[in-house]
Amino acid sequence: MTDHRTDGAWDLIVTPWHLDEHIPAFPIPVAAAQAVRPALPAGPVPTRMSLLHRAALDAVTQAARPLVLSGDCPTSRAVVAGLQRRHRELAVLWLDAHGDFNTPAISTSDYIGGMALAMLTGRTPDLFDDTLDLRPVPDTSVVLADARDLDPAERDALTVSHVRRVSADPAAITSALDQLGPIPVYLHLDIDVIDGAQLPGARFPSGTGPSLAQIEECLTAACANADITAAYLACAWLPEHADDRTSRQTITRLTAALGANLEWREPDGN
Template sequence: MPDQRTGHAWDLIVTPWHLDEHLSDFPVPAGAIEVTPPSLPGGPVAARMNRLHRAVADEVARVARPLVLSGDCPTSRAAVAAVQRRFPDLAVVWLDAHGDFNTPAISTSGYLGGMALAMLTGRTPGLFGDDLGLRPIPDARVVLADARDLDPAERDALAAGRVRRVPADPAALAAAVGDLGSVPVYLHLDIDVIDGAELPGARFPSGPGPTLAQIEECLSAICAVADVRAAYLACAWLPDRVGDRAARDTIARLTRALGADPAY
């Protein structure tokens, strides 16, 4: 279904991996573009991820309105870099149980998946090469919803910055997105923002939170007020659960809330 603002329907792109791990059971809707993982060299995980991200950026840049279905959050740097080629003044709306605002300097685990939003805002220089052409998103153009599960240093980093934090509530999100003004928006959602009881098999369940139905309302509210030019669903289930019927049904409901209608 074409969006009333852009005139474009969603172009579904599937990136079936988590960091540098290929997810062979990741569900691919009919008609979606599945990014073929290139051969990866040995060596650091970040270097391997960067090669994957280059392949994603190339695919995203070819379509008019990308909706990326992925197994992790860091691949968002590829999607954003590609969308910035058309819309350099992009804003980010990020729904996640976690802040993804750790950096190599403050992370207690070193887990790269917990640094994705920090990557987009320019807080991880030197972690990857700069060949994607990613330009840091200013904090003032970022809305972070929920983020109920934060590390102490991550909480401090968010408090010291200008990222706007709101609850995962349709009215609060609509108001915050409205305050961004008439800028193109990249909309990102990690499925773990949903109440953990509704997500069997999630990699990082975060306990009580908004229901799936409430998150669907949030997505609809954002799309009603924002010029959403790209969207991304981080489908972070465990490798042996991402292909389950429950996971596919959740992905389908979220994509429909965005105005797409995937068929599995």
């Protein structure tokens, strides 16, 4: 277990799952508002994920300003659905080495985790039995930063979309957010956006990319220039590395850039 404190600006929620697989070693801060651990019955992965996302939605709905630590990207469906209950309009800032813009029709792997942004923009309508009342986010309200590792069909889909693509650079992100206007922003970060050399144990390392320090600067710039109404860190390390000291240090630095102050109770052996 771990310890959490923020400066009062965030309500920390932890969803220790990768798709429908619980991650027992996922670091869960003490005093987190909630750790989402529903009992999922046996069944198809999308059905199990739907139940998990419903539980996450309930937690988000109770939080004034959610900061979510998760083991994957698709649980972002629950966060955005919860925010849409409060905000008529919502923009998305998505920092990721991948585009997460695959769909069941174009994916070569059928990996649901690679479809998360496509889910938010309404491109996977039949994937889940949706009880979240999630409304598609318009492409024009989405900023995708980095996305250096794309499948060919995914690249084509992004090219014909109206998603705004920028580099993972503070100035580029600030400019893109300014162009969105005064609209609440959901900030999503997959840790694999960081240079693979700085991410030992990552599930999907994507080689050379922006440094951890540069991503910290991106987060700080986003918070200074937009109304970040919720934030989400996809902590996509392999299960055996989820609670490594370096993994926790990375989470601590990223959340600090968002204005949160996390403290950790050191696990034995790390």
